[in-house]
Amino acid sequence: MKVWVFAEATDDKVTTATLELLTKAREIGSEVEAIYSGSGDTAAIAATVGSYGATKLHTMDPGDGLPGQVAAAPIAALVGTDNPDVILFAQTYDGRDALGRLSVRLDKPVLTNGMSLSVDGDSLLFGTAIFGGVVLVDVKLKDAAPALIAIRPKSFAAEESGGSAAEVVPLPAADSGRAAEARVLARHVEEQQGPKLEEATVVVSGGRGIGAAENYEPLVEELAKLLKGAWGASRAIVDAGWVPYALQVGQTGKTVKPKLYIALGISGATQHLVGMKNSDNIVAVNKDGEAPIFSVADLGIVGDVHKVVPALIELLKAKS
Amino acid sequence: MNVAVCVKQIPDPAVPGSLSADHTLDRSGKLILDESDSYGVEMALQLVDAAGGGEVTLISMAPNEEVSGLRTALAMGAAKAILVSDPALAGSDALSTAKVLAKSIERAGDIDLVLAATESSDGYTGTVPAQIAQLLDWPALTFSKHVEIADGKVKVQRQTEAGYDEVEASLPAVVSVTAGVVEPRYPSFKGIMAAKNKPVDKVTASDLGLEASQVGWEGARQEITNVEQAPARQAGEKFEDDGTGAEKLVAFLEQLKVV
Structure with missing residues (x-):
């Protein structure tokens, strides 16, 4: 053949x-x-x-x-x-x-x-x-x-x-x-620090549950950096314009398969699950205990990302 | 400026999907406008407004004569619709779909720009806009997150792996837009009432000059040999955060040796 x-x-x-x-x-x-x-x-x-x-x-x-x-x-x-x-x-x-x-x-x-x-x-x-x-x-x-x-x-x-x-x-x-x-007039590279989403060992993604665009950096990016990982997003917050499209994980975005995937404030629509459910380990933090993301999570914390994540970041900083 | 928007009426994604006996997606329940398409409709309305004239025509294909999703888009402000509805279309793949849509665009006539979502929410092939463009021999600006028209040209920001490219082409052209490119409007009460009387041109595949062998199952030239449930991923432990959530997370990270 x-x-x-x-x-x-x-x-x-x-x-x-x-x-x-x-x-x-x-x-x-x-x-x-x-x-x-x-x-x-x-x-x-x-x-x-x-x-x-x-x-x-x-x-x-x-x-x-x-x-x-x-x-x-x-x-x-x-x-x-x-x-x-x-x-x-x-x-x-x-x-x-x-x-x-x-x-x-x-x-x-x-x-x-x-x-x-x-x-x-x-x-x-x-x-x-x-x-x-x-x-x-x-x-x-x-x-x-x-x-x-x-x-x-x-x-x-x-x-x-x-x-x-x-x-x-x-x-x-x-x-x-x-x-x-169709002619390309100019190319724009959206600089991304850290490892690439598709290649990172750890991926931390944020969804609607993080509440507002300005919470993305201190919660999602910060945690990802501490874990030497890449940061991603659900379609909801990409559509809302909080983060660039290039960060989208899911059916229409990127497929990732890291050793550890951490979903923060992501409910787990099928659109999103397609892009990440083959990760080796999945952790989810979401205030809705019924959210579908928990059905694929190895460890699920039903709680407020605004409390759990800053506490986690403090603990990790104290360790390093 | 006249804009055609390809729209798909799909089973409500909030309801778990199922397959019919012939392995096609079960579309027997209520169909709604694919949310991905609402962005194209909104973009089309804005571009026609900005051009100061013209109208928006919807192009859709459905195995039954479903119109509820089209009415939603008509209520947003589209002027009319072409609905290709034919039992021969059941089982149509992306190429057959593109053939039907391209013929419908020719039927609409005098179209300057075709807008489509990058992919549908139920089939998500993501090739149909490029296929339509090739059938019409038009340029295709795909995966666009920003669209503007000036001096007979369309200019977009096209998504790339690394960021985006500014891409330009002369009209007529096909543009596929990503979700979130604009904020779709909600139909007004007046719009909903007006939509009931807007023309929907119902046509069959043969009205478009397509043979049954070019569309539907025959056109797809494939056989589904097996359908089965994927092995479910086991849910692990779930805890209510009682103030120790962060500690549990750290313990898990340590166990994985990522910290």
């Missing part, structure tokens, strides 16, 4: 989600190749994807176009000549852009939010979860290749294969049509 992975990189560093996909691609496929649309250092990216099993890296520089969207036309052209069986995307912004456009170009259905993937005879078995992760659904694809599949980050472990750098080959030139008219 020939498997392609739509690779993404931040600056010149290949994303963890991409490495997870490459590892899975090696497991289900005999040939693994990667595709990269971006302005990063292709030699560095080829070295990394190679060490995770890709033998070729098909590249294009999208300039100021949206990388996922302008890549769809050249990928479709390459599909026509190289006939892959599967193309894997991470369930990310650019991943979904590329996947959506490509599915129309190839007139192929998409499978999204994947959490498992395996080979059964000569067909692919795809697994996802619905209703906030409560119900698991297995799907068998009945269509001709290639299968277009998006996988939620953190679904698979990333393991190196020790392969050498992938051979860099340019993607074929192709007309992207009006997709190319």
Whole structure:
């Protein structure tokens, strides 16, 4: 089976989600190749994807176009000549852009939010979860290749294969049509201190129960910093504008799987549980004892975050 | 300026979801406007206002002739709706849905901008806006948290992993918006009354020139082989805070060796 992975990189560093996909691609496929649309250092990216099993890296520089969207036309052209069986995307912004456009170009259905993937005879078995992760659904694809599949980050472990750098080959030139008219005028990096949400060992998140935007820093951020962790948020307080969207943990935000997840003033809507319920350990503090978050918490404190958290911070500071 | 907003009527998320015998989402109960779509409706109303003319058209698809969610959006101020309702649409996947919506946008005619949520709250595929854009060969500005129109162009702040990008495209274009992009208005009493008489153009897949093989189960080209309950995570210990909550937390953190 020939498997392609739509690779993404931040600056010149290949994303963890991409490495997870490459590892899975090696497991289900005999040939693994990667595709990269971006302005990063292709030699560095080829070295990394190679060490995770890709033998070729098909590249294009999208300039100021949206990388996922302008890549769809050249990928479709390459599909026509190289006939892959599967193309894997991470369930990310650019991943979904590329996947959506490509599915129309190839007139192929998409499978999204994947959490498992395996080979059964000569067909692919795809697994996802619905209703906030409560119900698991297995799907068998009945269509001709290639299968277009998006996988939620953190679904698979990333393991190196020790392969050498992938051979860099340019993607074929192709007309992207009006997709190319979307132009990036400026890029803004919202500086985040501390570890990244997706990679932190400890994540502390705040929800509506923290009461007001100004309580986020002294309660959530402060505790996260003391535990050398990252800080996140529920959708409710992101929608309310208290914290940036980039901090959102949940179905529409980031998926995290830390050793310890601490939910402060978060009720635990399914939207949120999808993004964090596979954490190794979960702690919740909420004044509503009936809140659904307690059904997944290893330790639940029914109480006021405004009392419990400052007391906790004091105790931790006294210890250090 | 004329704006089309793709809206979905979904089972109330407050009620636990269930699957029908054919493994499609059970939509037999009351359907409501997906909250994610209320942001697009509000944004559309504001953009039309700012442009000083034009109207907002709702585009929706449902296997039955459900209109209650559409009435909510009409009550907010949308002028009219196209509802594609056809038993052949049951089981439609993201691509089939995009085909139906794109054809409906063509049917509405004279649309400058299509707004959609980044993903629905029940299916959450997150590819439909890009698929619609590709079907129409329009630019797509996805995952937008701020939208403005000036000089025949749309400019957005597009969410990225690291922050956001300012992205611009000429019209007509498709824009998908994140929740919270604007504060959706509550329908007024006057709006609710007016909504009852606003036109809803009910059409079938064949009215749009789509074959049954392109939509619904046939279009999805997949087979659900198994559905089962996920292993439940065991709830652990729960304590009422009697002043010792913080100490219990510290003990737990020490046990995990994170402190």
